[in-house]
Amino acid sequence: ASKGHIIGEQEVKAAVRICGGSGSADEKQSLSEIVLKTKKRYIYPRSATQAQYITEMMNNELVFGLGPAGTGKTYLAVALAVSMMLEGAVDKIILSRPAVEAGENLGFLPGDLKDKVDPYLRPLYDALYEMLPAEQVDKKLALGEIEIAPLAFMRGRTLSNAFVILDEAQNTTPMQMKMFLTRLGENSRMVVNGDLSQVDLPRGVISGLRDALDTLKGIKNIGSVTFSANDVVRHGLVAKIVKAYEEKSKKAQDEK
Secondary structure, three states: OOOOOOOOHHHHHHHHHHHHOOOOHHHHHHHHOOOEEOOOOEEOOOOHHHHHHHHHHHHOOEEEEEOOOOOOHHHHHHHHHHHHHHHOOOOEEEEEEOOHHHOOOOOOOOOOHHHHHHHHHHHHHHHHHHHOOHHHHHHHHHHOOEEEEEHHHHOOOOEOOEEEEEOOHHHOOHHHHHHHHOOEOOOOEEEEEEOOOOOOOOOOOOOHHHHHHHHOOOOOOEEEEEOOHHHOOOOHHHHHHHHHHHHHHHHHHHHO
16 A cells, blocks of 8 residues: 555455456456545555446546446546546546436426536535545536536537546437537547436437447447446445346346
8 A cells, every 4th residue: 555545444355356356367466556546535446347447438538337326437437537637637527417307407496506406416526525625626616627517518518628427328318418429529538327227218218328339339449348236336235236136127138
């Protein structure tokens, strides 16, 4: 460990999982060396898939992170974004989610715009506050260096010198996804995360995430990483619950 940094139980378990998994000794060594540095903590991958995901985000301008909640997709993307901002590699962090529960207009919710959108974007705030002191997060939000907004607010913009993260992307329409992906500007990278088993769109509406994966297949500089229940890093019972639902879904597909 580097001076002043305490290795916790989760980091030890992560190292055991990675070193005990499949792959060559060189692969295991390189996985165990991956670390993201933020103001409040050092962040390590807790599974080989997480390590692959971080590597893909470092090496590609656009990366899709697919799989169930609790696998660290959003957390690690925010961690890399913060790390790159602290290094001066990007000037801005832009975090977005489609507010599908409110039909993207948020009209039925009380209060001003910030009050309306915050419940849907709270997980993104939570990740930031785990990595930066609260006063720094608040200052960067006030200066526009960190922006958290619904997907609809991306329309008509070109996002340059930025690390852009779209969360819950399974709940975009193909048109919304195309709009978002074509915002990519110079010296920027995008991470698009979602769980195709958790689509909340109206019946008959195709997920923009599924459509994008099909449309962009084979294009260089686009990475894609798929997580499974084995990568869930929340409470142990959560991993078992996710796995049970995965098996139920697979059984239903096999019976069709």
